Each structure stands twice: as structure tokens, then as C-alpha cells.
Amino acid sequence: MSSVLQTIRQQMDGFSKGQKRIAEYILSDYDKAAFMTAAKLGKTAQVSESTVVRFASELGYSGYPAMQKALQELIRGRLTSVQRIRASEMEEGDLLSRAMHRDVETINTTIESIDRAAFASVVEKLLAAEHVYIVGVRSSAFLAGYLNFYLRLLMDNVILVQHSAAGEIYEQMVHIGPKDVLIAISFPRYSNMVIHAVDMACERGADVIAITDNGMSPLMPYATEALFVQCEALSYVDSLAAPLSFLNALVLAVGYRRRQEVDETFSQLEQVWSKYDIFGKSEDE
Numbered sequence: 001m002s003s004v005l006q007t008i009r010q011q012m013d014g015f016s017k018g019q020k021r022i023a024e025y026i027l028s029d030y031d032k033a034a035f036m037t038a039a040k041l042g043k044t045a046q047v048s049e050s051t052v053v054r055f056a057s058e059l060g061y062s063g064y065p066a067m068q069k070a071l072q073e074l075i076r077g078r079l080t081s082v083q084r085i086r087a088s089e090m091e092e093g094d095l096l097s098r099a100m101h102r103d104v105e106t107i108n109t110t111i112e113s114i115d116r117a118a119f120a121s122v123v124e125k126l127l128a129a130e131h132v133y134i135v136g137v138r139s140s141a142f143l144a145g146y147l148n149f150y151l152r153l154l155m156d157n158v159i160l161v162q163h164s165a166a167g168e169i170y171e172q173m174v175h176i177g178p179k180d181v182l183i184a185i186s187f188p189r190y191s192n193m194v195i196h197a198v199d200m201a202c203e204r205g206a207d208v209i210a211i212t213d214n215g216m217s218p219l220m221p222y223a224t225e226a227l228f229v230q231c232e233a234l235s236y237v238d239s240l241a242a243p244l245s246f247l248n249a250l251v252l253a254v255g256y257r258r259r260q261e262v263d264e265t266f267s268q269l270e271q272v273w274s275k276y277d278i279f280g281k282s283e284d285e
Contacts, residue, residue: 005030034074035072074216110230126254130157131180132155133159133173134159147250187243213232
């Protein structure tokens with residue numbers, strides 16, 4: 001799918017004089033245009049607001065807000081927190097419903113767009129790996145920890161790469177090699193620590209599985225396999241609903257392939273939990 005900038009370049013010759021002024025401004029300063037109202041963009045490009053609206057329609061968008069969203073998507077990976085707030089759709093109203101409906105939308109979009117063949121390939125690589133490293137920082141650290149918790153119940157070769165200090169990541173990955181897999185989880189704003197980790201894994205011959213939001217992610221040049229999961233939120237808070245749901249599916253897929261071992265593991269765990277009274281008992285037990 002072409003980006004809004006590619007579409008503008010392709011259609012440039014057919015634009016009117018006013019539309020060309022809008023196009024030229026967007027191509028030169030799209031990071032600023034992404035946060036302008038139609039009226040502001042028109043004033044800046046010295047055309048009317050209605051010309052801006054028609055320009056968006058000419059590009060194939062349902063209206064100016066849709067074009068603006070496409071521009072914001074281009075730069076979402078490097079937006080500051082302040083820019084994300086300004087780019088958001090937050091306003092007074094039922095934020096509870098709007099936030100949760102947005103999460104449902106991200107899950108549904110991921111279901112429709114996820115590459116099933118890549119997903120199956122990832123499962124095979126995890127099952128065949130000598131060691132499975134998992135890395136994620138900032139909000140993605142919760143995702144990495146969640147995946148680590150459940151994969152460790154299924155396999156005994158899983159390593160969560162900690163990140164309390166930058167140097168620790170490389171120290172924990174010093175033995176990664178060609179028979180290993182690194183699962184790198186990163187969403188906007190992408191962390192340089194994760195990018196450096198996947199670079200190190202590639203240099204040492206390990207497979208890199210990128211769990212990220214789209215093909216423009218900086219993890220892509222290093223990825224052996226990439227799985228795109230939606231994480232768009234209403235504002236400055238990352239939405240982890242779709243990534244968590246996806247990780248559930250990944251754990252279940254791996255567990256299904258190792259269901260005999262999983263059954264044995266949980267039978268042993270139930271005995272341990274019961275012996276040491278790990279969980280509280282209900283009144284009917």
C-alpha cells in the first residue's frame with residue numbers, strides 16, 4: 001500500500017495550481033502538516049480550507065481527518081509524548097467506551113492482517129531453537145515479561161534479557177549464536193536498546209523474530225520473521241491489548257505442539273502448588 005507521500009508524488013502532475021501548493025508543503029514539511037487543521041494548512045499553503053478538503057478527497061481519503069491520520073502514522077514512531085497528545089482524538093465524553101472500543105478495533109485489525117504463514121514459521125523456529133531470548137523495553141518490557149513467564153512453563157531454554165542498564169543487555173546476550181532465536185518486541189517510540197540488541201543477534205547469526213507494528217519499524221532490516229500487531233492508542237498511553245492477545249495465541253500455538261510435555265509440567269506444578277499451599281482454596285474445596 002502506498003504511503004500518502006508516495007500518492008502525492010504519483011499524482012503531482014494532475015493537481016491544480018492550489019493543490020500543488022498543498023502538495024509541495026506536505027512533501028517538504030509533512031511532520032508539521034500532520035498536526036495542522038485544514039484551515040491552518042490552507043493558510044500556510046495560501047489556499048482555501050475547502051481546497052485542502054478537496055485535496056484530501058482527490059488523494060482517495062474520505063476526508064481531511066483521514067489524510068491527517070495517514071500523515072501522523074508516517075511519523076508515529078518518532079512522535080514525542082507532547083505530539084502524541086496533540087495528535088490524539090481525546091475530548092470530553094465517554095473515554096472508557098472509546099478507549100476499550102479502540103482496543104477491540106486493534107485486535108480485530110490484527111486478526112485480519114496477521115501473516116499466518118509467518119506465524120507458523122515463528123512457532124517452528126521457537127521449537128527448534130537451542131535458546132530463545134526475549135527482549136523488550138519500556139512498555140514492551142511488560143510484554144516481554146509476560147511472554148517469558150508462559151514460555152518458561154513450556155520450555156526450559158527461554159532467557160528474558162533484562163534492561164536495567166544499557167550494557168546489561170549485551171552482557172546477557174554475549175553467548176547468543178546461530179542456533180538461537182531472539183524475540184524482539186518494540187512499538188513506537190522504538191527503543192534504540194532493542195535495535196542494538198537485534199543488530200548484535202544478527203551479527204552472531206541468530207534468527208530475529210520482530211513483533212512490531214508495521215513494515216516501517218526499524219527492526220525490519222534485522223528480522224528473519226516479522227509479525228505486525230496493532231498498538232494504536234487514543235493518546236500517549238500505549239495500547240497493549242492486541243499485543244497481549246497475540247502473545248496469548250503464540251504461547252498456545254507453541255504449547256499445542258508440546259502438549260505432552262505441557263501436561264507433564266503442569267501435573268508436576270499442581271503437586272508442588274498443593275504441597276506448599278501456593279494458592280488459596282475456595283470454601284467448597
